[in-house]
Amino acid sequence: MTTKAHWENVYQTRAVDEVSWYRPHLETSLRLIEDAAPDRDSAVIDVGGGEATLVDDLVSRGYIDVTVLDISQAAIGVAKDRLGLAAAPVHWITGDITSVELEAARYDLWHDRAVFHFLTGADDRAAYVRQVARAVRLGGHVIVATFGLDGPEKCSGLDVVRYDAENLHGEFGPKFRLLDSVTELHETPWGTPQQFMYCFCRVG
Numbered sequence: 001m002t003t004k005a006h007w008e009n010v011y012q013t014r015a016v017d018e019v020s021w022y023r024p025h026l027e028t029s030l031r032l033i034e035d036a037a038p039d040r041d042s043a044v045i046d047v048g049g050g051e052a053t054l055v056d057d058l059v060s061r062g063y064i065d066v067t068v069l070d071i072s073q074a075a076i077g078v079a080k081d082r083l084g085l086a087a088a089p090v091h092w093i094t095g096d097i098t099s100v101e102l103e104a105a106r107y108d109l110w111h112d113r114a115v116f117h118f119l120t121g122a123d124d125r126a127a128y129v130r131q132v133a134r135a136v137r138l139g140g141h142v143i144v145a146t147f148g149l150d151g152p153e154k155c156s157g158l159d160v161v162r163y164d165a166e167n168l169h170g171e172f173g174p175k176f177r178l179l180d181s182v183t184e185l186h187e188t189p190w191g192t193p194q195q196f197m198y199c200f201c202r203v204g
């Protein structure tokens with residue numbers, strides 16, 4: 001099964017609140033985004049945003065240039081249906097983050113909660129970092145959250161790579177200046193704790 005087919009199956013067979021990473025609101029992400037990009041006209045991309053509620057909260061808080069990218073068309077469809085008319089100004093992209101064409105220097109802020117840790121191959125991780133370096137403007141910010149060292153070794157039937165702040169930042173290199181790191185203990189919808197590690201960087 002291809003990666004795309006795997007995720008289409010996940011989102012076609014599970015409800016929004018039946019995936020382990022679901023939260024009604026991504027409080028840590030929202031706080032970091034508002035710290036990094038307080039201006040509501042900042043261009044924000046949520047990578048792997050799919051069904052996540054982050055787009056709802058960004059739109060409700062007045063952000064007017066929001067892009068959601070996900071490999072699953074089904075996941076994007078769920079978010080569009082949930083938002084209704086509010087989905088119209090959002091930019092929706094269906095594609096694999098390691099290969100999709102993104103506009104150069106398009107975004108002020110890049111957000112990813114729970115995509116990067118699925119990239120178990122070095123080539124895929126390098127391709128992801130190249131995408132970030134190309135798509136985020138100089139002086140822009142990057143927020144990437146993965147499972148921490150005490151987090152799960154698998155998710156949705158797939159292997160993951162777990163990180164601490166040093167190793168996660170090390171994947172991105174010196175072009176990305178680490179501003180902060182945050183450990184979050186996420187509780188799944190069925191009550192299991194999962195450790196997430198957030199790295200918050202500035203480009204250039």
